[in-house]
Amino acid sequence: MRYWLMKSEPDEASIDDLANAPHRTLPWTGVRNYQARNFMRDTMQIGDGVLFYHSSCPEPGIAGLAEVASTAYPDPTQFDKKSPYYDAKSSPETPRWMLVDVVFKKKIALIPLAALREHPQLQDMRVLAKGNRLSITPVTAAEWRFITKELA
Numbered sequence: 001m002r003y004w005l006m007k008s009e010p011d012e013a014s015i016d017d018l019a020n021a022p023h024r025t026l027p028w029t030g031v032r033n034y035q036a037r038n039f040m041r042d043t044m045q046i047g048d049g050v051l052f053y054h055s056s057c058p059e060p061g062i063a064g065l066a067e068v069a070s071t072a073y074p075d076p077t078q079f080d081k082k083s084p085y086y087d088a089k090s091s092p093e094t095p096r097w098m099l100v101d102v103v104f105k106k107k108i109a110l111i112p113l114a115a116l117r118e119h120p121q122l123q124d125m126r127v128l129a130k131g132n133r134l135s136i137t138p139v140t141a142a143e144w145r146f147i148t149k150e151l152a
Helices: 015-020 034-043 113-117 141-151
Strands: 003-008 025-027 049-054 061-068 101-112 136-139
Touching (some): 015 101, 049 101, 049 141, 061 113
Antiparallel strands (some): 049 061
């Protein structure tokens, strides 16, 4: 089992949206970074743990826990000309962008980015690295345990 931090802008998909979605599951659409896409396509497995992170908002931070609920499959927004995630160079025969479904597990009191920085056990988390802009980053088992046992 692996663990991940997955960022979402709450006005696009929040932890509450996930909790209230049919079957409490949402497709993780709109990823347009090759490294993040590769994590979903090549590494993520059903059952992997997810730290659901609210980004690009007044107070970014971990807002809940989720789980990877599907293997990777083509992101349909890449084919939709009306979508902000449309990619004219992608086709159904040769899709560029993949997604996984995530399923809600638990909403938690927001753990702000500043609070994550306060703990030496989390000093190497990729989300805390200067210049990190990836929407999906791996989380170590030790980081997962610390966050879910001590902070959540």
